Amino acid sequence: MALGPYASFIVTSYALVAAVVAILIAWIAIDFRRQKARLRELEASGITRRSGRSAADIR
Amino acid sequence: MTLIDLANPTKFLSLTGRILPWLAGATAILLMIGFYQAAMAPDDYQQGATVKIMFIHVPNAWLSMFVWGVMSLAALGTLVWRHPLADVAAKAAAPIGAAFTFLALVTGSLWGRPMWGTYWQWDARLTSVLILFLMYLGLIALWRAVDDPSRAARAAAILTLVGALNLPIIKFSVDWWNTLHQPASVLRMGGSTLDRAFLIPLLVMAVGFSLLFVTLHLAAMRNEILRRRVRSLQIMQASQQAA
Amino acid sequence: MTALAALIRRDIRIALRVGGGALIGVLFFLTVTVLMPFALGPDLALLTRLGPSILWLGALLASLLTLDRLFTSDHEDGSLDLIVMGRMPLELACAAKALAHWLAAGLPLILATPVLGLMLNLDATATSAVALTLLVGTPALTFIGMIGAALAVTLHRGGLLLAVLVLPLSIPVLIFGVAASQAAISGPLPFGTPFSILCAISLVSFVIGPFAAAASLRHGLD
Amino acid sequence: MTALAALIRRDIRIALRVGGGALIGVLFFLTVTVLMPFALGPDLALLTRLGPSILWLGALLASLLTLDRLFTSDHEDGSLDLIVMGRMPLELACAAKALAHWLAAGLPLILATPVLGLMLNLDATATSAVALTLLVGTPALTFIGMIGAALAVTLHRGGLLLAVLVLPLSIPVLIFGVAASQAAISGPLPFGTPFSILCAISLVSFVIGPFAAAASLRHGLD
């Protein structure tokens, strides 16, 4: 696969797309962890939701 | 499973928890196939290898507009049916849409440099995508500006709808504006007469990116639901301690 | 009817009184326009060519940036609560406030145009074309900007956020305003086409603006 | 010293919290710059020639228009009374507030310059020349604008009044900023001359700004 004289442009654009998608995924994953940790913390301190179920009880 | 079930955030969490891994897997496979096909696609006789940028540029460009459509639907859900998941869907979609729009702009610029000799042209299509990007950023700024999520949701919903009404007007006016000044110099590829060798990888990529959006959007919605739970628990904590 | 008239009269009176918004909008328009030659360089031919654009840019900024306190000041002193409770439909009240704002801050801009046209070496046709397009276009700017002003109340934030939300929406007005002025000056296109589109945009904004603003105020109550 | 740090920290925190002032300033800068081509037309050669001017105009408007509530919001909620009564010299408090404002709203503008440079087809030299002159020039704009912000308190009017008072004062900054950028791009003048004048203006504004603002606040007490 020869990319011709403009290889750098092609590679850069693919790399950029990969990078932005990776950042999105990482952001969402980290955010998920953080919210769950906070929920556990709050539950440990004895706060419960009105329904009585555990708020952190999600897969 | 009915729509009513989906309306319940707890049900939503457990359901999406089950299907997300499958979705993510499908997305990864499709994108890999697409990438392989794109790598194998022949060079264009006019554009050479740079045509490969098309396979990521066009899906991102399509999604940038599609996501605003999704947010407009969610906005209707917020204003008309006062549906709590609609707020969540709208808020979660904005940053993802902005990211796709950003990618469409950047890959387009990177394509434009070899094709037109400049990164940026004030061409009608490019300019209207840029305005779309600015509107995404404005919407994100709006979400950040209010800490009470339901207030923010209604304000954002109104802006999203007004934006959706305006986008066609903007598109139309930008077309007019550009053709007014430099009629024949709009450089663009042949358009409709796309060879099968290009069309199939492009479609695979497009479906792959759409699945990517669905996956990311569902995951972001889950996070948003959790964030709201955290918030209400924190507030309850404040008031429980008071009592 | 008295209620409507009272609201318009009050808003105009406040704008014209103490440090009047009207005067300030015009001054800002003047200053921005005078600033341009300093930024663009003193090439008179270029300035004349860009004249309509410069005037439209100045007018756009002046009319959007005076808008930011259209509802916020009423919100802060509690007037907005009473306006919402009042017997006049909120949409009508919003339209009345926007109209008052345009009369106090938009109209003077148009009156100032000839003076600025002189400074940019525009001839009489050009100046009157710009003035005419501004007359039709600035109400649209006010009515579109009103949506941002109402959102600013919901968000408890005024100032630039408003400008950021509203500027992209007002691009069509700018495009057709400048296009119509240019067409009147140098052709080749007829003046009528962009001008009638500008009129249409204005008419649409008269409907969308008050409804969106009222909806946003109602939802933003607290 | 803690008092100074506390004031700077608070102002930055408010700016970044709720409604992120910094983000909005940058967005405004972006939007205004993107707006210009719609008024001036899509001719890339012309836009490139006018590039530094456009960027400077956008930065000027963005930094002055975010300033309007620098003191007014403190005045409205009574904080200003306590700041005036405090043990920190009022001049120092003013300087601290201006510094915080520049950090939160001015600095991000400079970071956004390269992107906009790309859209206006400026080359690397031109972009860095504009960024450098903005780095030196925007603090001057903030410190000069602060005088207007203080006067706005005295006169019970914010918003555009400030812009009107301050824009004429900031014309020298604009002239030398654009001149230095142009010199770096196309000559014929050396870059050094206008740039050092720009630096000098900045230094002078650091002294005059806080003193004038403090004096105006003291006289405006009521």
Next chain:
Amino acid sequence: MRLTGRQIDCVRGGRAVFSGLDFEAASSHALAVIGPNGSGKTSLLRLIAGLLVPAGGSVALEGGADELTLPEQAHYLGHRDALKPALSVLENLSFWRDFLGGDASDPHECLAKVGLAHATHLPAAYLSAGQRRRLSIGRLLAVRRPVWLLDEPTSALDAAGQDLFAGLMQGHLARGGIIVAATHAPLGIEAGELRMGGSA
């Protein structure tokens, strides 16, 4: 006429302020809403005025004008006094009289009744805290509304002002009006009590 609230829930900023609240106020009767700071008195008044949307329950006015909603038949006197500093005392009052519409009286008379006759042409910016409050009270007199919703109406009023205001409220009740007032200080008129629970 009878103002009734049934099972009202109020949520603000994601927190439940009160829930399941019932109240009732009949023609010619005043209801004093009392309770500690932050217990939700202001929130209740804003709910009745239609300025907050209840999370549950409802408020209704029976026997009022049929074609009008409850907020359109009510006066709301809050902490913020809806005065424009740039306008004179008379201009402020006249504007509200014209805007609110309905059964109106002469603004000069209203100003005299609240003891501001001497300040008619002064800009509102020049008023002291108590004078501003008096001017807001003038608004209640400028246009007739059967329901008065008052949030700490006597704050900033001097002793004479408090007496004067008690007299005005008495007059309103005598004409068959309803008053709901949140207050920490005695109102100076006979009133039923609605006690809000809650915190600090």
Next chain:
Amino acid sequence: MRLTGRQIDCVRGGRAVFSGLDFEAASSHALAVIGPNGSGKTSLLRLIAGLLVPAGGSVALEGGADELTLPEQAHYLGHRDALKPALSVLENLSFWRDFLGGDASDPHECLAKVGLAHATHLPAAYLSAGQRRRLSIGRLLAVRRPVWLLDEPTSALDAAGQDLFAGLMQGHLARGGIIVAATHAPLGIEAGELRMGGSA
């Protein structure tokens, strides 16, 4: 320590509010400024705080810190409460403690003393009128200043809050402080009276 005013004239908006006013307040004594609305109580407090310039006469603090001016040794509690809605309760208080400087105490303790311990991390935008007032009072405790200038300090406070605040004022006096308070309601502590004449 002794705070004295001699022959003070006050002109606002071109009108003489009062003239030739004398007053005196010594260590451990409170002075209640009373009088009808618009008689100049707020104006007097702002004069003492250095926020208004007297048209004639002078105010002085004898026996205070020599290197500091009177405003630098005073706390001013006005109608406007100097709170930023975007910051939390604790951030608001900590800022004023750091900014005002001098002899400071722990902000958490101060919040506990005014009954806001449960709201430490709430944004100030969420506070009710009385809660805001409590937070402003917390500022008086966060940093020690010998002179307290209070403008209707008990407005919006519930009964418990008024008692609490009376206790705090008592404590300040016991530590040798001076209080000048404009008020229409009883303060709850023993205080000399300064009666302002004037109109409406």
